[in-house]
Amino acid sequence: MSVISEDSVFTSLQQHGPMAIEESIDLAKPFSRQTRLWVKNLCRNKTNVTKYRALRGQIFEFLGISSFSQIPRLLNDHNSRKELSQRACSLLGKMFGFDGTPREIEARVSEYARTADAVITSLNGKILAPYASSIATTNEIEVTNDPVTLLLIMFDDRYHKKARFEARRKLMLMNLAGSIDQRERETKTEEKFLNFLHFLNDYVWSKSLKIGEHDIIYLHSRHAEEDYRCAEVKVSSAAEAKLIKPGKNEKLTLLKRRRFTAGTRDIPIYVSIRKKPPEAKVLKLLRKNEKNPAVAVDDELGLMAVLDSVADVKTFQLHLTRSASRANSFMVLEDISDTLTGSSPYRTTNTGSSPRTEMLKFFARLGGMRVEFIIHTNRTWLNYMFQKDVAHDEYEVKRIFDTGVMELLFPKDIFQLDHESIRGDMIRRFRRRIEE
Numbered sequence: 001m002s003v004i005s006e007d008s009v010f011t012s013l014q015q016h017g018p019m020a021i022e023e024s025i026d027l028a029k030p031f032s033r034q035t036r037l038w039v040k041n042l043c044r045n046k047t048n049v050t051k052y053r054a055l056r057g058q059i060f061e062f063l064g065i066s067s068f069s070q071i072p073r074l075l076n077d078h079n080s081r082k083e084l085s086q087r088a089c090s091l092l093g094k095m096f097g098f099d100g101t102p103r104e105i106e107a108r109v110s111e112y113a114r115t116a117d118a119v120i121t122s123l124n125g126k127i128l129a130p131y132a133s134s135i136a137t138t139n140e141i142e143v144t145n146d147p148v149t150l151l152l153i154m155f156d157d158r159y160h161k162k163a164r165f166e167a168r169r170k171l172m173l174m175n176l177a178g179s180i181d182q183r184e185r186e187t188k189t190e191e192k193f194l195n196f197l198h199f200l201n202d203y204v205w206s207k208s209l210k211i212g213e214h215d216i217i218y219l220h221s222r223h224a225e226e227d228y229r230c231a232e233v234k235v236s237s238a239a240e241a242k243l244i245k246p247g248k249n250e251k252l253t254l255l256k257r258r259r260f261t262a263g264t265r266d267i268p269i270y271v272s273i274r275k276k277p278p279e280a281k282v283l284k285l286l287r288k289n290e291k292n293p294a295v296a297v298d299d300e301l302g303l304m305a306v307l308d309s310v311a312d313v314k315t316f317q318l319h320l321t322r323s324a325s326r327a328n329s330f331m332v333l334e335d336i337s338d339t340l341t342g343s344s345p346y347r348t349t350n351t352g353s354s355p356r357t358e359m360l361k362f363f364a365r366l367g368g369m370r371v372e373f374i375i376h377t378n379r380t381w382l383n384y385m386f387q388k389d390v391a392h393d394e395y396e397v398k399r400i401f402d403t404g405v406m407e408l409l410f411p412k413d414i415f416q417l418d419h420e421s422i423r424g425d426m427i428r429r430f431r432r433r434i435e436e
Helices: 033-042 046-063 068-076 078-095 102-125 129-135 147-153 161-187 189-204 278-287 310-326 378-386 392-402 405-409 419-435
Strands: 215-223 230-237 250-262 265-275 301-307 332-338 360-366 369-377
Touching: 033 046, 046 068, 046 078, 046 147, 068 078, 068 147, 078 102, 078 147, 102 129, 102 161, 102 278, 102 405, 129 419, 147 161, 161 189, 161 278, 189 265, 189 301, 189 310, 189 369, 215 378, 230 378, 250 310, 250 378, 265 310, 278 392, 278 405, 301 310, 301 378, 310 360, 310 369, 369 378, 378 419, 392 405, 392 419, 405 419
Parallel strands: 301 369
Antiparallel strands: 215 230, 215 250, 250 265, 265 301, 332 360, 360 369
């Protein structure tokens, strides 16, 4: 389901819906022609009426009022707003299940605001980098972390339509950040991530290298001209790589590899271990059209590995199972998807993903953790990085546009952007950067 569909859980942020931000707002005229038309449109969908009533009740409770007519007084009463902000932070603390002094609670709420800002910044920094100036957040909204102030800005006609929309957007993203923080505290994600690192260092990686030590190699690859898939790849040492001058459709890619021991062999492996940052989890909730992190974010802990051959991949999979046993834990592999050989198409429900993607993907349940593993050979990893319609950079662009997240966060009528044109332009830019 698209995040901008009629049944989206983010109806309150949609600019094409009944709760869209208008050019101006006048709380002193509740029976104006414009308001009556708005009520008529709202009542066409009973679900939207229910959502509106729930949202209105939340606003009134948050601001300690009983009608919208009381909001203008709050806009100019700074003393009342300060008390309201303290009360609001306390309410949010209880809702998200954390305690502390008023200052500590306020600091955590401010952290949610910084995560909300980081969501927009992360998009500006890569997927939408050439358009950063067009979608930059209004200064007054970016520096405001107090939820009461942000809420009142939505009803303050002194602020431009874009600023009022951004205030609403920031509040919504803060709410998602709070849900994610609550989930992480409940599941002890930080502790599990450290335990996973200890498991790898103590039981998986070879003791022939110190912790953090790597072997540096290069992948010298040749790519098909029509779609830039990897046609041939050779592993070269750092010394050999200095003598290589890549020609047309060739790449020289650096990898820092660890080792694991299987029998008498030390097998090289490139590993990327990650714990999703809060802003990435917020974006995933948006893409999945979901507000519950327990449902949408199932890959908080993850490892991506690259090995020389399919045989080494199978050896590593067996090595993981045996390593878990040595760590006194049974390991179960769940949701296995194997398209490494390309004999069967990659089946995915993720919008923007290509059926030509080749990888071994599974979740490993061990030691009280559930970790996502994505495993490649050198060839499939190079395709994952560079192949046309498969490359991860292209996938990131497609999923942010095709799921409707771009329209939700940067609606056309406010930011004056042609989303379809930008989508195509960004894919072309990433292709040009890859192939040049």
